[in-house]
Amino acid sequence: QKEVEQNSGPLSVPEGAIASLNCTYSDRGSQSFFWYRQYSGKSPELIMFIYSNGDKEDGRFTAQLNKASQYVSLLIRDSQPSDSATYLCAELSGTSYGKLTFGQGTILTVHP
Amino acid sequence: EAQVTQNPRYLITVTGKKLTVTCSQNMNHEYMSWYRQDPGLGLRQIYYSMNVEVTDKGDVPEGYKVSRKEKRNFPLILESPSPNQTSLYFCASSLTGFLTGELFFGEGSRLTVL
Numbered sequence: 001q002k003e004v005e006q007n008s009g010p011l012s013v014p015e016g017a018i019a020s021l022n023c024t025y026s027d028r029g030s031q032s033f034f035w036y037r038q039y040s041g042k043s044p045e046l047i048m049f050i051y052s053n054g055d056k057e058d059g060r061f062t063a064q065l066n067k068a069s070q071y072v073s074l075l076i077r078d079s080q081p082s083d084s085a086t087y088l089c090a091e092l093s094g095t096s097y098g099k100l101t102f103g104q105g106t107i108l109t110v111h112p
Numbered sequence: 113e114a115q116v117t118q119n120p121r122y123l124i125t126v127t128g129k130k131l132t133v134t135c136s137q138n139m140n141h142e143y144m145s146w147y148r149q150d151p152g153l154g155l156r157q158i159y160y161s162m163n164v165e166v167t168d169k170g171d172v173p174e175g176y177k178v179s180r181k182e183k184r185n186f187p188l189i190l191e192s193p194s195p196n197q198t199s200l201y202f203c204a205s206s207l208t209g210f211l212t213g214e215l216f217f218g219e220g221s222r223l224t225v226l
Contacts, residue, residue, distance in 0.1 A: 006154075008152070034215075036215075042219075043202060043217035043218065043219055043220055044155070044202075044215075044217050045217070046214045046215060088154060088155065090155075096168070097162065098143060098145070098160045098161075098162050098168065099157065099160065099168070099170060099171075100145065100157060100160075100215070101157065101171065102147075102154045102155040102156070102157075103154055104152060104153060104154035105154050
């Protein structure tokens with residue numbers, strides 16, 4: 001069983017809409033979670049990390065963590081065509097320090 | 113410029129011919145890691161290193177070796193490459209293994225094993 005699950009999409013939203021990306025994880029001991037964005041042909045780059053239950057906002061991005069339900073989500077408000085990319089969710093193991101597990105990624109397309 | 117440098121960026125080789133993909137970072141980061149990325153499977157961790165002389169297996173270590181003799185370098189060694197190791201490889205580093213900061217990725221190395 002994969003430890004981090006994402007819907008691979010593609011998820012298509014119109015420009016200006018809210019894009020909602022979801023991720024579930026199986027390791028209850030995991031403490032830290034990360035969202036990376038990867039443009040086609042490029043390396044992943046960090047958008048946000050979160051380790052407390054609740055919401056964390058940074059500009060147009062909001063990460064949400066619910067440890068009881070074991071899910072993490074990323075909301076992108078006022079989506080722009082430049083947000084079109086693959087979004088990768090990752091968890092840092094709570095027991096094997098340094099072991100970072102990624103989901104398979106969700107492809108997001110924002111159309112004008 | 114702060115960066116993670118991988119070489120080679122592209123390589124086509126044949127089964128069984130040993131190869132090394134180098135990775136170097138100039139940010140004095142303690143933590144370094146190797147990933148492979150395959151369609152539909154996302155990024156999978158091969159090996160990671162919390163600091164010099166400290167390495168540990170990730171999720172898919174079979175067929176790979178690493179060493180961390182100096183803080184800045186973390187080479188990935190394929191002793192006897194096989195076609196199932198054809199993939200896009202990323203090296204990454206972070207200030208600490210607790211990843212409270214950003215994980216910086218190299219540009220990737222695309223390897224084809226015939």
